[in-house]
Amino acid sequence: MSHSLDAKTGVDEPVTVINTYTVPTGEADYFTEAYQENARIMSAQPGFVRSRLHRPLADASETRFVHVAEWTSGTALDRATGNPEWHASLQRLFDDPGLHITSEPASYRVVVELHPS
Template sequence: MTDVPFTRTETPVLEPITMINAFTVPVEESERFLRRWKSNAEIMAGKPGFVRARLHQSLINGAELRYVNVAHWESGAQLEEAQKDPEWYANTLQMLNDPELHIQARPSIYEVVVEVEPGARLLP
């Protein structure tokens, strides 16, 4: 739970980006978290530049980072613009300030620096 608005990462780049957000979620709060996350993701799915999001759940119940969201955007600038949506912002604050959820989010923006495919040789 947070008492202050979350910080949006500025990503004015025009290249494709990946937003990765790892969540600490108590096991017993998983169902409530998933409902809130899906509501939030549904808003973003309709925004220009949104490519795909996948929410991963740890197979280890005691994992600190129980859920990891990996979202792809056509550009950082489009993600930045999407995050200005008041409905998305209010929805996100509602999830983070839900008194029945004790979650911690760790969002960051990434670009691909190494890509590995089957049979790849990465070192000379």
Template sequence: MIEFVEADETTPYTQQLKERTGQVVLVNTFTVPKGRTEEFLALWREDAAYFTRQPGFVSTQMHRGIAGSRILVNVAVWQSAAHLAAAHDNLEVRPGGSGYPRGCTVSPHLYEKVAVDGICGD
């Protein structure tokens, strides 16, 4: 079973899912035990396939740390926090969940784009 670790204890993920927002970016940071990355990715692929079929899903991309890092980061875009929350409501129908290698952790957190004049558009 994967262990859930809050990315920001002052703003729990479940609280973020209740926000009324426009488009959000889910940054989901995973720590995977050494030698278990391929096993983890196979299970994550099944979970990701579930989420990509849900209303409001826009895109996803997994990133792997380099130089022997055990960290993987999934960056997913959703039309709103409400869409992502609704996808979580049906978790009993998704395939992964409890099958992840022992010692895996997950730290999800939601973000909105920020316009920074002259650097980042809105």
């Protein structure tokens, strides 16, 4: 499975990146720590709005984290994912012998939005 956004969004509207990371539960705390270097690099990129990494309340044999990041535009995200420092950090995360990660990233645009009435 891919661990990077392979395709450019090509859109100049806000986008959200949703990525699931699955790791053995015994590695979940370490993954949370290791993940932060990569997140720090992306948070410094122009167009970054915010990022959240979600962990399930109950663990199973594997823990599936859900990462949600918001960007001002797809073009800003496209530029950010071209950053060599980010690519190197991502490679270190996936090459870490203490982590066994699978990942499924994708970019989305909002098509329905609700607010409290």
